[in-house]
Each structure stands twice: as structure tokens, then as C-alpha cells.
Amino acid sequence: MSKELREMLARLDSMKGEVRSLLSEDKADEAEKRMNDVRALQKKIEVQKSLENEDRGGLGLGGEQQLGGGNGIESREDAELENEYRQVFLKGLRRKNISSEERSIITEYEKRAVMHEGGATGQADGDSSLIVPQDIQTRIQEVTRQFVDLSQYVTVENVTALSGSRVIEADAEFTPFPVVEEYAEIQLIDNPKFRPLSYKVVKRGGILPLTNELLADSDQNVIRYVSQWIGKKSVATRNSLVLNQLNTLTKTAMADFDAVRTAINVTLDPAIALSSLILTNQDGFNYLDGLKDANGRYLLQDDITRPGGKMIKGKQVVVVNNRLLASDTVGGTAPIVVGNLKELIVLFSRKFYELASTKEGGDAFKRDTTDLRALMRDDIKTWDSKAAVFGNLDITPTV
Known part of the structure; x- marks a missing residue:
């Protein structure tokens, strides 16, 4: 997922929040107008997703260009996301507020699943709800070794x-198979x-x-x-x-x-x-x-x-x-x-x-x-x- 798409998704969440807020204030007409903006942005997001899928088509495993080797199969977008998420993680560790755009990074990182240990x-x-970044997990394992x-x-x-x-x-103890004569009935054997x-x-x-x-x-x-x-x-x-x-x-x-x-x-x-x-x-x-x-x-x-x-x-x-x-x-x-x-x-x-x-x-x-x-x-x-x-x-x- 590109940075542009994550920003769109963050805006979409924010706009949906505005609609819910207007409804709670009994401003149905204003909420309906804002919903039109939500629907337009949703269409734009779908187009952006399709465009990114086309750009990735046929490049490596699962349509993504692979970098590196061994077990670390990751795309350029994965590497960018890993870096962005690490910054969000450290903000959380320092107890700083996390913006809506950064929350979209958290959501996307959790979906990507590089199956984290932390x-x-x-x-x-x-x-x-911050999981320990993969590179920090690796450092922890290096320490244990x-x-x-x-x-x-x-x-x-x-x-x-x-x-x-x-x-x-x-x-x-396992007993061997018994001999079976031609046309003879095969006997039951001991069960595990x-x-x-x-x-x-x-x-x-x-x-x-x-x-x-x-x-x-x-x-x-x-x-x-x-x-x-x-x-x-x-x-x-x-x-x-x-x-x-x-x-x-x-x-x-x-x-x-x-x-x-x-x-x-x-x-x-x-x-x-x-x-x-x-x-x-x-x-x-x-x-x-x-x-x-x-x-x-x-x-x-x-x-x-x-x-x-x-x-x-x-x-x-x-x-x-x-x-x-x-x-x-x-x-x-x-x-x-x-x-x-x-x-x-x-x-x-x-x-x-x-x-x-x-x-x-x-x-x-x-x-x-x-x-x-x-x-x-x-x-x-x-x-x-x-x-x-x-x-x-x-x-x-x-x-």
C-alpha cells in the first residue's frame, strides 16, 4: 500500500467520524451531504487500489517486487512501511499522541503480517495496540543468541x-503385520x-x-x-x-x-x-x-x-x-x-x-x-x- 493510499484511508476514517458526529447532533441533511463526499472518496480509493495492483502485476511473489534474499521476502513498499511503523512505535513508547494518519500505518502494518513475534x-x-516492529524483534533475538x-x-x-x-x-512395542494367505480374511491389528x-x-x-x-x-x-x-x-x-x-x-x-x-x-x-x-x-x-x-x-x-x-x-x-x-x-x-x-x-x-x-x-x-x-x-x-x-x-x- 502506497503512502497516498494510506493518506486517503486516513481521510476516509476522519470523514466517517464527521458524519457520525453530525448524526449525533441531529443534523441529518449536513450528514447526508458529507456522506456524498465519503462515497466519492471511497470510489477514488478503489481506483487507487486497482492502479497499484496493476503497477505490481507480475513482479515477484504475490505481485510484489522482491528485495533481498533468504527468508526476508519484502517489497519496497514493505520496507517503507516497516520504517514508518518503527517511527510510530517509538512515538508510542515515548507516550506521544498518534495522529489518524499514523493509525492507518498501524492498521496496514498489522495486516501485512510478516508474522511478528511481538x-x-x-x-x-x-x-x-502497537506490535513490536520486525527489526526490533530481530535485535532481541540477536541478544538472546x-x-x-x-x-x-x-x-x-x-x-x-x-x-x-x-x-x-x-x-x-509394535507387532509386525501377520501373514495373509490368498483369499484369507485380513485380521484386525492392535490400535495405536x-x-x-x-x-x-x-x-x-x-x-x-x-x-x-x-x-x-x-x-x-x-x-x-x-x-x-x-x-x-x-x-x-x-x-x-x-x-x-x-x-x-x-x-x-x-x-x-x-x-x-x-x-x-x-x-x-x-x-x-x-x-x-x-x-x-x-x-x-x-x-x-x-x-x-x-x-x-x-x-x-x-x-x-x-x-x-x-x-x-x-x-x-x-x-x-x-x-x-x-x-x-x-x-x-x-x-x-x-x-x-x-x-x-x-x-x-x-x-x-x-x-x-x-x-x-x-x-x-x-x-x-x-x-x-x-x-x-x-x-x-x-x-x-x-x-x-x-x-x-x-x-x-x-x-
């Missing part, structure tokens, strides 16, 4: 409802067994005081500051969810690394073992880092697919801070999880951030700040409890 809810003075985000190792399912259920097949898995996303959030001096600064500084805060908080939140879910597993004592090998080779299903990883804390990693084979070579190897990453026996090693996944210092054990976490855990996510701001509520007025409230909605469930083994690995030095 949402924002503002105040009554202008910054209402700077940390160990455990949600990348589990299955994340984006949902649109606040609650729901899934049906999963129960693990069972299913069980329901329900979810209900939970709202979590926090408040970030933004100094009004920061909001008066450049757009880039505001975006960077907010993106950093949301990115760090979202990683901390999801890591907590994943680790809490892992701690619901039954703990298994592991005297040495041979016990870990047994978990991979015997306890786990072979299909699960092939795609499994090893998750541990700093103490567990230090133990693994000192393991050697019969020839004195270290078992821990560099993962050429991940710069700085490590592997052991072909299994990716993921390390988290001791503060997040604590060792048992009395028992001399470190936690170690072996398995396929994507088969073990599913994280149901609304996949957006809701943002609202105030200068009067809470302590904002006393501090001369604008308080930004960020909310996210997730739920986490165990999908297949047999897809991983949680061990307490003995890391006491051997004499």
Missing part, C-alpha cells in the same frame, strides 16, 4: 491460544494408543524504568537499551522454565563416565541416542574436559560445526553456569542430562512481548521516569520422559 499494549493517550538459551535445545511450539491440548502417541497433553500459557513479566533523558536520546539508543533488557530477561525466563522441567526427572546416580556411556548405549532408545546431547554445569564440564582414552588423548573434542563448541563421543556438550544448575558439593556430584531434549520437552509460547508504558503510575512520577512493562506468555511440558536421563555424576578426584 505485541505491545499502550495507554489511552495514543500508543495503543549471545547467551546460552536452553530453549533452542527443546521443542518450541508457537501457539495462538492461551490454552489448548495436543494428542501424542504413547510409547509401545494416545494420551492428551494440555497446556495453559502463564504470563510473566517485569518493569524497566527508562529515564526521560534516555527517551529523549536517539532512536537507536532507545531500541538498543530496550532490546538488550528484553533479550536478557527472556533468556533467563526460558532457561528457568527448562531447568525446572528437567529437575522433575528421576535422578540416577552415576559413579563415573562409564555410567554415562551405559545411559547412552542401553537406557536410551537407539533412535534417541543418535540425536542426543550432554547438558551439564561448569563442574561437570571440568570433569569431562579431563577425561582421556587409553592412549592419553582427551575425549573432549572441538565441534567444527560450532566455533568454540565441544563434543564427546559425537555428542554435543552444552554447559550452563553453576548458579543455574548447581552441583551437590556435599555428595561430590554434578548434574548431567543425556538425551534428546527436543523429544523430552515442549515449550508452548505465544511468542510475543507485550509492552506498555506509563509516566504517572507506580514510582515513575517520583523518579521522573517512564516505566516500561514487558510481558511474555509461555508454558512448558514434558513430552516423552524416556527421551533423556538425568544423572548425578560423581566428580570427586580419584586417588
Whole structure:
């Protein structure tokens, strides 16, 4: 949609408002005259739409000229709209009034759907119903990748409802098809067994005081500051969810690394073992880092697919801070999880951030700040409890 068309639509909304106002004042004749202007503008809008469709005909996907590559398929109009919407979003964040023309930009941006991960809810003075712009969403994701985000190792399912259920097949032994003789009747076979898995996303959030001096600064500084805060908080939140879910597993004592090998080779299903990883804390990693084979070579190897990453026996090693996944210092054990976490855990996510701001509520007025409230909605469930083994690995030095 071109800027001209958006301006026409904004004028149309304004004119319809005038008609409603005249009707409420019992000025039917004046309202009818103004309606003639509305009808004329509607015809002009239809012609403008047809003209723009003709101009875009045959140029790329969906009749729009494509720019760039990869997953970012967008037209020149999309790029222009993204830039305009970002300016409106920042006005809303700064709690400035939004004009009728800017509201048409909001409406068009929401229709375009580049399916955004974010949402924002503002105040009554202008910054209402603003979703987080796609480029800011990208910045938030870049921040999350700077940390160990455990949600990348589990299955994340984006949902649109606040609650729901899934049906999963129960693990069972499969019997082969029986032999069928010629002209013999084909017998019934055992039916698959299913069980329901329900979810209900939970709202979590926090408040970030933004100094009004920061909001008066450049757009880039505001975006960077907010993106950093949301990115760090979202990683901390999801890591907590994943680790809490892992701690619901039954703990298994592991005297040495041979016990870990047994978990991979015997306890786990072979299909699960092939795609499994090893998750541990700093103490567990230090133990693994000192393991050697019969020839004195270290078992821990560099993962050429991940710069700085490590592997052991072909299994990716993921390390988290001791503060997040604590060792048992009395028992001399470190936690170690072996398995396929994507088969073990599913994280149901609304996949957006809701943002609202105030200068009067809470302590904002006393501090001369604008308080930004960020909310996210997730739920986490165990999908297949047999897809991983949680061990307490003995890391006491051997004499």
C-alpha cells in the first residue's frame, strides 16, 4: 500500500467520524451531504487500489517486487512501511499522541503480517495496540543468541491460544503385520494408543524504568537499551522454565563416565541416542574436559560445526553456569542430562512481548521516569520422559 493510499484511508476514517458526529447532533441533511463526499472518496480509493495492483502485476511473489534474499521476502513498499511503523512505535513508547494518519500505518502494518513475534499494549493517550516492529524483534533475538538459551535445545511450539491440548502417541512395542494367505480374511491389528497433553500459557513479566533523558536520546539508543533488557530477561525466563522441567526427572546416580556411556548405549532408545546431547554445569564440564582414552588423548573434542563448541563421543556438550544448575558439593556430584531434549520437552509460547508504558503510575512520577512493562506468555511440558536421563555424576578426584 502506497503512502497516498494510506493518506486517503486516513481521510476516509476522519470523514466517517464527521458524519457520525453530525448524526449525533441531529443534523441529518449536513450528514447526508458529507456522506456524498465519503462515497466519492471511497470510489477514488478503489481506483487507487486497482492502479497499484496493476503497477505490481507480475513482479515477484504475490505481485510484489522482491528485495533481498533468504527468508526476508519484502517489497519496497514493505520496507517503507516497516520504517514508518518503527517511527510510530517509538512515538508510542515515548507516550506521544498518534495522529489518524499514523493509525492507518498501524492498521496496514498489522495486516501485512510478516508474522511478528511481538505485541505491545499502550495507554489511552495514543500508543495503543502497537506490535513490536520486525527489526526490533530481530535485535532481541540477536541478544538472546549471545547467551546460552536452553530453549533452542527443546521443542518450541508457537501457539495462538492461551490454552489448548495436543494428542501424542504413547510409547509401545509394535507387532509386525501377520501373514495373509490368498483369499484369507485380513485380521484386525492392535490400535495405536494416545494420551492428551494440555497446556495453559502463564504470563510473566517485569518493569524497566527508562529515564526521560534516555527517551529523549536517539532512536537507536532507545531500541538498543530496550532490546538488550528484553533479550536478557527472556533468556533467563526460558532457561528457568527448562531447568525446572528437567529437575522433575528421576535422578540416577552415576559413579563415573562409564555410567554415562551405559545411559547412552542401553537406557536410551537407539533412535534417541543418535540425536542426543550432554547438558551439564561448569563442574561437570571440568570433569569431562579431563577425561582421556587409553592412549592419553582427551575425549573432549572441538565441534567444527560450532566455533568454540565441544563434543564427546559425537555428542554435543552444552554447559550452563553453576548458579543455574548447581552441583551437590556435599555428595561430590554434578548434574548431567543425556538425551534428546527436543523429544523430552515442549515449550508452548505465544511468542510475543507485550509492552506498555506509563509516566504517572507506580514510582515513575517520583523518579521522573517512564516505566516500561514487558510481558511474555509461555508454558512448558514434558513430552516423552524416556527421551533423556538425568544423572548425578560423581566428580570427586580419584586417588
